[in-house]
Amino acid sequence: MNKQNSIRTRAAMNKRNAKSRYRLDEKSLEEKLKGVAYEYIHNLYGWQDPDGHGFALLVCRYPFSHFVIRAIQYTEPGQKAWKVVAENRRPFFCINAALQEFTKDLEHQMGAKTSNLSVSGRSHFNEMPVDVAASILRRLWLVVFLVILLLLAYWCVKPHQTLQARLDAPA
Structure with missing residues (x-):
């Protein structure tokens, strides 16, 4: 009887450890996605911030557990005023899914903005010389x-x- 209790206890501990490891992996992925999104925002909109007031990513949670990611640019010192420069097209039920779609949207924007770049008259994206x-x-x-x-x-x-x-x- 004692052996069965110890097996159950170990199984319950393993289950709790697996859940906490999963949560840590999820938080790690979330932080990495935020870093990528922040880098993309700087690449796309950094030129619009000549005074260097900065940007921020907002994870907005709405009723029914919907998440929307917004990137804002501070327009005055001390973070007194800001404007939205990018946001998700639709809400998601999971933060990581919302961040993944947000970074995909930013990648599409970067592709559109860089599609006409060329080196030595040769475009690397969609045109031949x-x-x-x-x-x-x-x-x-x-x-x-x-x-x-x-x-x-x-x-x-x-x-x-x-x-x-x-x-x-x-x-």
Whole structure:
């Protein structure tokens, strides 16, 4: 009987330890996601903060356990006034899910803002240099022109007629 109690006690302790480890892992993930989101906010909106009043991430909890993440920019010293610069598109039931979607939204914004960046006239995102595109187009037109010429030659001079002419010719 005593052995069964000790097994139950150990199982209950293991269950409590697993829950606390899970909670620690969840809090660690939350802190890492907040760090990533904060870095993205600085990359996207840092130029709008020339006075250096700073930014903050707000985790807003609403009734029915909905979470919305908002990034604010302080507009006056001493955090007296602020404005919202980014927020989730929809609420979530879990803080980590809300943070993940918020960082995804920020990544899309960064992609949109950097899609027209280029180095040496070559965009790394969605465009080819103009001279390369023109060269490809010229080559394509040349191939199309040659195919049309070959089709015209085949249509004008039928292969069986030329073969028959060769057979009829004196040797």
